[in-house]
Amino acid sequence: MANPAAAEDALAALDVLSEELKQAFRHWEESAGAWSDERVDELARRAFALQRAGNAPYRRYCRRLGVECDQVGGWREVPAVPTAAFREISLVVGDPGDAALEFRTSGTSRGESRRGRHRVRDPELYRSSLEASFFRFVLHRATGDVAAPLPIGDTATRLPIGSFVPSFADAPHSSLSWMADAVIGRFGAPSSRFLTAPDGVHWQDAKRFAATAASGEEAVGLFGTTLAFDEWTRRLEAAGFGVELPAGSFVMDTGGSKGLKTSAREDLLERIQRCLGVPPDAVVNEFGMTELLSQRYGSPAALVGPPWLRSRALDPVTLEELPDGEVGVLAHFDLANAWSVCSVLTEDLGAVEDGVVRWVGRAQGSPPRGCSLATEELLRSQEAGRADP
Numbered sequence: 001m002a003n004p005a006a007a008e009d010a011l012a013a014l015d016v017l018s019e020e021l022k023q024a025f026r027h028w029e030e031s032a033g034a035w036s037d038e039r040v041d042e043l044a045r046r047a048f049a050l051q052r053a054g055n056a057p058y059r060r061y062c063r064r065l066g067v068e069c070d071q072v073g074g075w076r077e078v079p080a081v082p083t084a085a086f087r088e089i090s091l092v093v094g095d096p097g098d099a100a101l102e103f104r105t106s107g108t109s110r111g112e113s114r115r116g117r118h119r120v121r122d123p124e125l126y127r128s129s130l131e132a133s134f135f136r137f138v139l140h141r142a143t144g145d146v147a148a149p150l151p152i153g154d155t156a157t158r159l160p161i162g163s164f165v166p167s168f169a170d171a172p173h174s175s176l177s178w179m180a181d182a183v184i185g186r187f188g189a190p191s192s193r194f195l196t197a198p199d200g201v202h203w204q205d206a207k208r209f210a211a212t213a214a215s216g217e218e219a220v221g222l223f224g225t226t227l228a229f230d231e232w233t234r235r236l237e238a239a240g241f242g243v244e245l246p247a248g249s250f251v252m253d254t255g256g257s258k259g260l261k262t263s264a265r266e267d268l269l270e271r272i273q274r275c276l277g278v279p280p281d282a283v284v285n286e287f288g289m290t291e292l293l294s295q296r297y298g299s300p301a302a303l304v305g306p307p308w309l310r311s312r313a314l315d316p317v318t319l320e321e322l323p324d325g326e327v328g329v330l331a332h333f334d335l336a337n338a339w340s341v342c343s344v345l346t347e348d349l350g351a352v353e354d355g356v357v358r359w360v361g362r363a364q365g366s367p368p369r370g371c372s373l374a375t376e377e378l379l380r381s382q383e384a385g386r387a388d389p
């Protein structure tokens with residue numbers, strides 16, 4: 001049986017690690033060398049040991065794989081949990097009922113009960129990762145000022161933001177909506193607004209937001225799914241609407257351009273420039289997922305992220321790491337996931353080169369064999385270990 005004292009010790013130690021990570025996330029650009037490979041590996045070993053001690057399903061899975069803490073030398077060696085497992089098991093350190101938030105995946109083809117669930121015990125750890133990354137990869141990319149970042153608490157970074165993503169009040173289990181709330185709360189000026197309601201997108205409100213912004217001199221931000229921008233710009237073009245948003249304005253489209261081919265995305269970027277006057281280099285694609293609390297930014301062909309988010313491309317059958325540039329199944333290691341599982345195996349296909357991810361798409365049909373076997377192994381360990389958590 002699990003040792004209750006050991007579990008309590010893991011919770012206390014994770015509180016300490018979590019606070020350390022928050023400070024490191026918030027000040028990562030100010031501390032040269034703080035995110036060396038050796039430092040990330042050291043944090044990975046600490047997080048893994050605590051997750052193995054306090055996350056019973058993950059501990060059973062690691063036992064079944066024969067992975068002990070002293071066998072993990074760094075982030076690459078931490079056992080990855082397939083995203084499919086989040087539909088079956090509560091993967092959180094401590095009591096799942098103590099989680100402050102429960103994010104759910106959006107896919108509903110399997111029914112509500114089959115949606116993946118990521119329970120988040122410390123939302124402030126998510127916030128600290130999000131704010132630092134958004135500030136660096138979205139605001140600075142839009143303005144071109146990446147050489148001398150402003151302090152993360154500087155109020156001068158606030159600007160009007162319009163969101164096509166619903167508020168968290170309207171979508172209380174959406175990690176993307178939580179992100180939208182957090183971005184507007186931290187970086188949004190008082191005139192920021194959600195351009196949606198429970199009944200859908202308010203296209204005319206969005207048009208008025210753009211027209212008002214274009215009549216002034218203050219840069220603005222627009223935040224939404226790739227498909228929302230695709231639909232909106234088609235509507236604007238059909239109506240003959242075209243404005244020039246002020247210099248420094250940006251568009252952030254979320255997701256890996258799901259549903260859009262590369263050529264269609266290029267067409268979308270052209271429509272955004274024609275309708276809103278925002279150049280392609282100020283359109284930032286955000287790539288995130290419910291199971292991870294950090295994101296990558298850029299374009300589907302070149303997604304960059306903070307140094308505490310590391311990625312690998314794996315052989316679809318053996319799950320062995322592939323050489324730089326080769327396409328395989330993407331696996332991510334995220335220290336912001338300290339309270340659940342840091343290492344996550346996806347069903348996305350892509351390549352990694354010098355730490356930059358090129359997203360290719362979702363695996364078609366059945367999950368890659370390596371992902372399926374990993375999921376089966378985890379479920380077997382769960383069933384076999386019910387009497388011995």
